[in-house]
Amino acid sequence: MDPNGEVLASLRGVTKRYGAVLALDRVDLDLHAGQVLALLGPNGAGKSTAIGLLLGLLRADAGQASLFGLDPQHLAARRGIGVMLQSAELPDTLSVGELIRLTASYYPAPRSLSETAALAAVEDLLPRRYGRLSGGQQRRVQFALAICGKPRLLFLDEPTVGLDLPVRQQLWATVRALVDDGAAVVLTTHYLEEAERLADRVCVLLRGRIVSDGSVDALRARVVQRSVRCVTSLDVAEVGQWPGVLQATRDNAFLQLRSNHVESVVRRLLAADPALSGLEVQPAGLGEAFTELTNDAAEHPQQEAA
Amino acid sequence: MNRYTLQSAATVPSTMSTRSLAGAYLHEIRAECLRYLRSPGFLLPTLLFPAAFYLMFAVMLGKGQPADAARFLLGSYVTFGVMAPGLFGFGMSLALERDNGLLTLKRALPMPPLAYLLGKMVMAMMMALAIVSVLQLLAVGVAGVHLSAWQSLRLMAVATFGTLPFCALGLLLGTLVKGNGAPAVINLIYLPMAVLSGLWFPLKVLPPVLRDMAVAWPSYHLNALAQTALDFPAGAAWPHVTWLVVFTLVVTALAAWRLRRHG
Numbered sequence: 001m002d003p004n005g006e007v008l009a010s011l012r013g014v015t016k017r018y019g020a021v022l023a024l025d026r027v028d029l030d031l032h033a034g035q036v037l038a039l040l041g042p043n044g045a046g047k048s049t050a051i052g053l054l055l056g057l058l059r060a061d062a063g064q065a066s067l068f069g070l071d072p073q074h075l076a077a078r079r080g081i082g083v084m085l086q087s088a089e090l091p092d093t094l095s096v097g098e099l100i101r102l103t104a105s106y107y108p109a110p111r112s113l114s115e116t117a118a119l120a121a122v123e124d125l126l127p128r129r130y131g132r133l134s135g136g137q138q139r140r141v142q143f144a145l146a147i148c149g150k151p152r153l154l155f156l157d158e159p160t161v162g163l164d165l166p167v168r169q170q171l172w173a174t175v176r177a178l179v180d181d182g183a184a185v186v187l188t189t190h191y192l193e194e195a196e197r198l199a200d201r202v203c204v205l206l207r208g209r210i211v212s213d214g215s216v217d218a219l220r221a222r223v224v225q226r227s228v229r230c231v232t233s234l235d236v237a238e239v240g241q242w243p244g245v246l247q248a249t250r251d252n253a254f255l256q257l258r259s260n261h262v263e264s265v266v267r268r269l270l271a272a273d274p275a276l277s278g279l280e281v282q283p284a285g286l287g288e289a290f291t292e293l294t295n296d297a298a299e300h301p302q303q304e305a306a
Numbered sequence: 307m308n309r310y311t312l313q314s315a316a317t318v319p320s321t322m323s324t325r326s327l328a329g330a331y332l333h334e335i336r337a338e339c340l341r342y343l344r345s346p347g348f349l350l351p352t353l354l355f356p357a358a359f360y361l362m363f364a365v366m367l368g369k370g371q372p373a374d375a376a377r378f379l380l381g382s383y384v385t386f387g388v389m390a391p392g393l394f395g396f397g398m399s400l401a402l403e404r405d406n407g408l409l410t411l412k413r414a415l416p417m418p419p420l421a422y423l424l425g426k427m428v429m430a431m432m433m434a435l436a437i438v439s440v441l442q443l444l445a446v447g448v449a450g451v452h453l454s455a456w457q458s459l460r461l462m463a464v465a466t467f468g469t470l471p472f473c474a475l476g477l478l479l480g481t482l483v484k485g486n487g488a489p490a491v492i493n494l495i496y497l498p499m500a501v502l503s504g505l506w507f508p509l510k511v512l513p514p515v516l517r518d519m520a521v522a523w524p525s526y527h528l529n530a531l532a533q534t535a536l537d538f539p540a541g542a543a544w545p546h547v548t549w550l551v552v553f554t555l556v557v558t559a560l561a562a563w564r565l566r567r568h569g
Contacts, residue, residue, distance in 0.1 A: 055414040076321060078416040085414065088407035093344035094337060105333035106416045108322045129344075149416070 005033035008080075008153045008184050009054050009072075014063035016049050023049040025208040026063065031153065036175070036185040038199035040192070042294060045205040047188045051155060054186070055083065067153075079108055082151035084142050086158045092131025096122055096141050099130060100148050107149030119174050120144035121167070135162045143171060147178065154178065154185045160194060172197055192290060204293055212293055220283055225292070228257040228266060231278040242268060254278070331421045338425030339432060342395065352394065352433055356387030357440050365449050374538075376449035381461070381532035382505045384438050385525055388465045389500065391433035392472025393479070393492050396426050400480025401488035423477070430469045430476075438465035453536075460535035468528040471550045474557040475524070481564040499523050524553050 011029040015022070024046045031037055031054075039047050052058040053065040056072030070077035090099055097113060100122075104110035117123045120143045125133060130141060139162055146154060156175070160168040175185055175198055189195055195202055195216070202219050204212040212219055225246065231253045240248035244261030259265045262281060270276060322330070342348050364379040403409040412422060442458055445451040453461075476492070483491045500506060502516055503526035509517050520526045527546040534540045 057410060057414055075416055075418065078414070079322070081414075081416075083411060083414040085407060085411050088411040090408065090411075091337070091341040093341045098337060098340065102333045102337045103415065105326070105330045106418070108326060145415075155414075 005035065005184075007031065008033055009067045010065070011050065011053060011060075012064045012066070014050075014053060014060045014065060016046075016053065016058060016061050022208050024053070024060075027205075027208070027210055029203065029210065029213075031184055031186060033152070033184050034179060034182055035201055036179055036187060036199045038195035038202045039186060039188045039205060040195060040202060040290060041205035044207075046208045047205055048157075049208075050205065051157060051186065051188065055081070055155065079106070079149070080152045082146040082149055082154045084146035084154075084156045084159055086161070088142065090130050090138070090142070090145075093129060095127055095129055096133070096144075097126040099141065100126075100144055103145045104148040107151075110149045111147070113148075116144050116148040119147055119178075121170055121174075136164065136167060139163055140167065140171075143174075147174075152183055154183055156185060156187045158189055159187070160189070160191065168194075204290065206294060219290075219293075225258055225260050226262045227282045228259060228262060228269070229254055229278070229280040229282070230269065230276050231255075232269065232273045232276045234269070234273050234276075239269075327418065330418055331424060334417065334421035334425040335428045338429045342429055342433075348394065349433075352387075352390045353437060353440060355390070356383045356437055357444060359383055359386070360441055360444055361448065364445070368449065373450075376445060377451045377453075377536055378533065378538060380441060380445045380449075380451060381536050381538070382529060384441050384461060384465050385468070385503075385529040385532050386500050386505045387437040387441060388434040388469040388528075389472045389496060389525055391430040391437070392469045392474075393476040393496050394489075395430045395433060395476065396473045397476030397479040397492050398488045399426065400477060401483050401485060404480065405485035427470070427473050430473050431466050434465045434469040435462065438462050457536055461532060464528070464531045464535045468531065468550070471524045471528070471554045471557070474554045474561065478557050478561040478564070481561050499525050502526075503529055505529060521549075524550055 007030045009031040011024075011027050014024055014027045016024040027046070027050065029050065039050065041047050049058065053060055054067060054072055056065075056067070056074075056078060065072050067074075067077040068080050072078065094102075100113055100116055104113070104116070110116075111119075113126075114123075117126055120140050122137075122140050122144050125137055125141065130138065133141065139159070143156075143159060146156065154175075159175075160171055163171065172194070179185060185198070187195065187198060199216055201214065202212070202216055203210055204219070232255050234255060236248050236250040236255060239245060239255065239257065242265060244259050244265045245257055246260060247258040249256045257265065266279070266281065269279075360379060360383040364376040364383070368376055368379070400409070403412075413419075438461060442453065442461065446453055475495075479492055479495065480488070502512070503509075503520055503523045504512075505525060509520055512520075527549045530540040530546045531543060531550075534543050534546075540546075
């Protein structure tokens with residue numbers, strides 16, 4: 001069992017199909033207190049289905065979804081969650097303050113209006129009608145609605161789409177503060193930078209299966225490729241022939257390599273050119289890790305089906 | 307295997323006190339009423355159509371008709387008027403909210419599900435009360451109808467509660483159609499039903515087949531109750547009330563079944 005904290009919600013052997021399409025295939029997933037879990041995967045991988053099951057919007061065909069140990073369709077269970085969905089049109093004619101008060105009224109011990117407004121940076125929007133706000137402002141209001149009930153578990157579905165960088169960073173800071181305060185977060189995002197900044201744990205879904213589950217570092221470590229950069233007079237074509245070198249390019253004085261056996265390549269580089277300088281070895285980014293993971297699985301579908 | 311072993315440490319969120327639960331209901335009702343009061347696109351047609359029709363048929367074309375005609379038409383147009391907030395307020399908004407994600411969000415949030423329905427119901431009843439008030443003012447002030455306080459009160463009660471069967475029908479329609487197709491579908495049911503119930507022309511001008519079918523429509527029975535409230539002889543009230551109550555319950559049950567099944 002994960003030592004990170006109590007389990008707030010889980011999927012156990014959950015299968016969900018839509019007609020002939022298998023959206024989730026025997027998925028097990030635990031959400032822990034105080035943890036930010038990023039759920040990544042290409043469109044149609046099953047992210048929305050997983051979230052829908054945890055929120056009680058969908059029923060599993062097999063297996064069990066639970067929220068605070070209850071059926072997610074149980075109202076008492078949902079009083080512990082906050083939700084920001086990707087596409088929800090709120091009533092245009094209500095003011096921001098009215099929307100926050102209404103949503104807060106569903107919860108047993110909500111935050112005050114001023115606290116919610118401050119956390120979501122919507123103080124100046126409170127008297128304005130929702131329909132007259134810009135897309136980014138509406139997104140902040142939706143975030144305010146997600147946190148107004150002081151939830152222990154926060155579901156954020158693509159929270160920062162359409163937000164400019166300062167607002168995005170502010171939202172990240174707020175999420176981190178809430179997590180430090182003991183809340184757990186489930187995040188789906190297309191921005192890998194967002195997952196990298198926020199997530200303690202990254203879960204990659206592909207065709208209804210979890211293909212990777214671990215820390216951001218663990219996911220990066222799955223990628224054996226690293227890049228090497230140095231100033232050297234060695235011939236780029238020759239280095240490109242070395243075993244372990246996948247790609248070699250020259251950028252003025254710099255030689256740039258991608259390698260899956262970086263230690264031996266670096267040893268040979270240093271041996272071949274004693275004057276070599278400015279050596280840098282960079283790990284793969286989350287983006288590369290993600291691409292490699294999804295490509296791998298796409299290239300070996302028979303393994304997946306097995 | 308005990309599937310909840312791992313979760314045993316997680317505390318279930320605290321329960322709501324009756325008072326804060328009542329607060330959730332009140333907030334939902336208030337929000338639902340406010341949002342429609344601020345939507346002229348819904349408010350004005352719902353209020354003005356029955357008023358304009360009444361003025362046209364009872365006042366402008368009603369000259370030289372027997373004095374009772376304007377009173378009779380009051381009952382008919384009140385019935386016609388209060389069908390709309392139920393069908394449109396309930397049906398169209400549900401169809402739109404199923405489409406635009408609002409219902410999904412509300413179902414994910416810990417909103418008491420009945421608060422959502424109650425909010426729309428109260429909104430429809432308040433609209434019905436506004437419609438019957440406007441029509442009565444026109445009847446008394448412009449058409450010269452004499453209404454006793456008792457008649458007026460009974461008509462208001464019939465109108466306010468009479469919108470409920472149409473809320474149920476709107477709810478069912480809202481679960482069947484989605485999004486922008488809803489207004490057309492609802493109008494296709496609303497207007498023929500009004501005509502076939504004898505709200506626009508006397509039933510006796512309709513072909514016998516359609517005339518015999520009139521008892522099937524809820525608006526026929528509501529019209530009978532409205533006429534009874536205005537002291538026109540329409541037989542005993544209880545068969546009409548029973549029919550409307552049964553209709554409301556059956557249609558609501560169907561809608562609830564569809565909502566649970568398909569969301």
